[in-house]
Amino acid sequence: xxxxxxxxxxxxSLVAILAVAGLAWWLKLGGTPQLSSDREAQAAAIExxxxxxSVETAVDANGNGAILRDRSGCLLLLKRHGNKLAGRLLTxxxxxxxxxxxxxxxxxxxxxxxxxxxxxxxxxWADRINGVRSxxxx
Amino acid sequence: xxxxxxxxxxxxxxVLLILIxxxxxxxxxxxxYEPRDTLTSLAFGLGSTVSGLLFGGFFFLLFLGVWEYxxxxxxxxxxxxxxxxxxxxxxxxxxxYWVHRAGHRIRWMWAAHVNxxxxxxxxxxxxxxxxxxxxxxxxxxxxxxxxxxxxxxxxIAICGGFNLIYQFWIHTExxxxxPRWFEGVMNTPSHHRVHHATNPRYLDxxxxxxxxxxxxxxxxxxxxxxxxxxxxxxxxxxxxxxxxWAVFHEWIGMLSDMWRSPWEHKLSYLLREPxxxxxxxxxxxxxxxxxxxxxxxxxxxxxxxxxxxxxQEPA
Numbered sequence: 502x503x504x505x506x507x508x509x510x511x512x513x514s515l516v517a518i519l520a521v522a523g524l525a526w527w528l529k530l531g532g533t534p535q536l537s538s539d540r541e542a543q544a545a546a547i548e549x550x551x552x553x554x555s556v557e558t559a560v561d562a563n564g565n566g567a568i569l570r571d572r573s574g575c576l577l578l579l580k581r582h583g584n585k586l587a588g589r590l591l592t593x594x595x596x597x598x599x600x601x602x603x604x605x606x607x608x609x610x611x612x613x614x615x616x617x618x619x620x621x622x623x624x625x626w627a628d629r630i631n632g633v634r635s636x637x638x639x
Numbered sequence: 640x641x642x643x644x645x646x647x648x649x650x651x652x653x654v655l656l657i658l659i660x661x662x663x664x665x666x667x668x669x670x671x672y673e674p675r676d677t678l679t680s681l682a683f684g685l686g687s688t689v690s691g692l693l694f695g696g697f698f699f700l701l702f703l704g705v706w707e708y709x710x711x712x713x714x715x716x717x718x719x720x721x722x723x724x725x726x727x728x729x730x731x732x733x734x735x736y737w738v739h740r741a742g743h744r745i746r747w748m749w750a751a752h753v754n755x756x757x758x759x760x761x762x763x764x765x766x767x768x769x770x771x772x773x774x775x776x777x778x779x780x781x782x783x784x785x786x787x788x789x790x791x792x793x794x795i796a797i798c799g800g801f802n803l804i805y806q807f808w809i810h811t812e813x814x815x816x817x818p819r820w821f822e823g824v825m826n827t828p829s830h831h832r833v834h835h836a837t838n839p840r841y842l843d844x845x846x847x848x849x850x851x852x853x854x855x856x857x858x859x860x861x862x863x864x865x866x867x868x869x870x871x872x873x874x875x876x877x878x879x880x881x882x883x884w885a886v887f888h889e890w891i892g893m894l895s896d897m898w899r900s901p902w903e904h905k906l907s908y909l910l911r912e913p914x915x916x917x918x919x920x921x922x923x924x925x926x927x928x929x930x931x932x933x934x935x936x937x938x939x940x941x942x943x944x945x946x947x948x949x950x951q952e953p954a
Binding site: 507511514515517518519521522523524525526528529530531532534548549551552580582583584585587588589610612613614 | 654657658661662664665669670671672673674675676677678681682684685688689692759760764839870872875876877878879880881884888927930931934
């Protein structure tokens with residue numbers, strides 16, 4: 502079977518990039534960021550949404566994310582993304598529910614994924630998230 | 640005729656430098672790399688070469704057609720006119736500045752360029768996070784003045800290739816600052832870190848490719864501050880390593896905005912700056928910077944009021 506040089510080059514490059522990414526993994530580059538305090542979550546929130554001033558913060562017990570509320574009632578969801586954090590202001594598309602005592606947040610963006618938080622007062626946070634939706638629907 | 644592609648020869652050098660930077664990260668800054676992010680960046684690089692192969696020929700032929708109407712004729716051996724090369728390189732870099740600026744200020748162009756900014760990391764692999772969808776924008780128009788001036792499309796392509804190679808090494812946190820004279824004229828890791836930052840003060844700054852002088856000339860230069868930690872990526876971080884989503888997310892967002900908006904606003908979603916919305920529900924980079932500046936003024940005035948109050952306290 503004759504393989505075109507372009508295809509060979511493509512396959513060779515594919516192997517090379519997998520090898521380089523594999524090396525990053527083998528060297529244990531990256532690590533895992535963990536939110537360990539309200540203060541850290543608040544700092545991360547300001548990085549996610551410039552000027553976001555939290556008045557209430559709930560950090561996941563495993564440090565995988567957090568949910569925060571500002572004075573105006575806006576809710577900000579933080580989740581771990583690789584070794585960084587990514588955030589979303591929750592809109593009417595978001596939903597919150599309780600599963601096995603944990604808060605499961607769907608930001609409404611499929612690619613952002615579900616965020617599961619082990620936090621105190623999970624039900625009241627779920628109510629607030631769903632409240633954003635009902636406010637819009639009212 | 641001359642047939643040379645500098646980027647093809649540079650690829651082994653790119654890989655070697657990435658490996659060296661990874662060892663640096665392993666010893667000093669393990670958080671500078673993230674394996675899945677690296678894989679996404681490299682896959683972007685591979686995909687962009689495929690995109691270039693598929694569409695590059697079309698634009699080359701188009702430019703060759705336009706070149707027939709050139710103002711200046713460098714003769715049949717245009718490649719032997721030595722002074723045309725540095726002139727073309729500098730003018731191509733000026734072109735790069737403007738096409739890059741348009742890439743940040745016009746959503747249609749941003750839809751293709753956002754790919755390069757979608758990593759929350761800033762390392763040499765980020766440099767390879769190149770667009771797949773550039774051919775679907777009007778970026779090629781920016782090269783037409785050079786072609787019409789008389790520079791052969793191949794000369795422009797070669798100069799553009801060297802420009803791209805230069806820009807590779809500046810995507811790193813491993814180098815702090817270059818010598819002062821170099822920082823003054825050339826684009827450097829420090830200047831380009833600013834460009835990749837999402838901190839309000841840095842938004843839409845330092846568009847330069849090789850020579851930072853264009854930003855200084857056109858008022859878009861911002862030096863890196865040692866007092867503020869840089870955050871990389873885009874305003875609304877993707878939160879996903881899905882390659883196809885990373886490639887097409889802004890196109891999907893833009894087309895969906897155009898589809899859903901009233902007729903009179905459809906073109907604005909295509910041609911206005913990223914973050915613009917007809918109902919004002921979103922933020923542009925200008926709005927984010929203005930809000931940030933307002934907060935700095937408030938902070939400064941509160942601090943000075945406190946200082947005055949402190950002075951007035953009885954001893």
